[in-house]
Amino acid sequence: MSRNYWLMKSEPDVFSFEDLVQAPNRTTLWDGVRNYQARNFMRDGMSVGDGVVFYHSNAKPPGIAGFAEVASEPYPDPTQFDTEHKYFDPKSDPEKPRWILVDIRAVEAARALVPLQDLKEEPALDDMALCQKGSRLSVQPVSEAEWRVVRAMAGVGVAKKA
DNA sequence: GCCAACGTTGGC
DNA sequence: GCCAACGTTGGC
Numbered sequence A: 001m002s003r004n005y006w007l008m009k010s011e012p013d014v015f016s017f018e019d020l021v022q023a024p025n026r027t028t029l030w031d032g033v034r035n036y037q038a039r040n041f042m043r044d045g046m047s048v049g050d051g052v053v054f055y056h057s058n059a060k061p062p063g064i065a066g067f068a069e070v071a072s073e074p075y076p077d078p079t080q081f082d083t084e085h086k087y088f089d090p091k092s093d094p095e096k097p098r099w100i101l102v103d104i105r106a107v108e109a110a111r112a113l114v115p116l117q118d119l120k121e122e123p124a125l126d127d128m129a130l131c132q133k134g135s136r137l138s139v140q141p142v143s144e145a146e147w148r149v150v151r152a153m154a155g156v157g158v159a160k161k162a
Numbered sequence B, C: 001g002c003c004a005a006c007g008t009t010g011g012c
Helices: A017-022 A036-045 A116-121 A144-154
Strands: A005-010 A027-029 A051-056 A063-070 A103-115 A139-142
Touching: A005 A144, A017 A027, A017 A051, A017 A063, A017 A103, A036 A139, A051 A103, A051 A144, A063 A116, A063 A144, A103 A116, A103 A144, A116 A144, A139 A144
Parallel strands: A005 A051
Antiparallel strands: A005 A139, A027 A103, A051 A063, A063 A103
């Protein structure tokens, strides 16, 4: 089975890539996703070891901050059952959880943040979901070709210079 | 803070 | 099942 690639958005004021690096085991559960399309990608598409592009939205500038990997199989988002939690969903049945998530582990920071503007100016990324107008989805699939281009732009995953 | 682009909700 | 109203996302 081949590895898949994803892009996941986070507002750095809420949870940044640096926060993920600082987290225990550099890992966190990706809670709070309340969009069915995004959930379906996590529930149906993700496997342990998949590559994750960590994107900072609502930032100045917005862009790619680092790279992570899927660190668990999909499982129910515990916050949906916590009445005290802002992500509580009274319509979710514990017998049949509505919201599913995965754990994410930080792997490597971008050498420098790759601004959204640079991504949009890169012809090889014309078809990338993130670059499409009105793209709001917080979890998106990324092709292997896009993954390589983005990592090169971020200065990671390439052979070290002498 | 504005607003375009979506997604969701609920009346009918 | 339609669709208007409303809420959210997220770049600018």
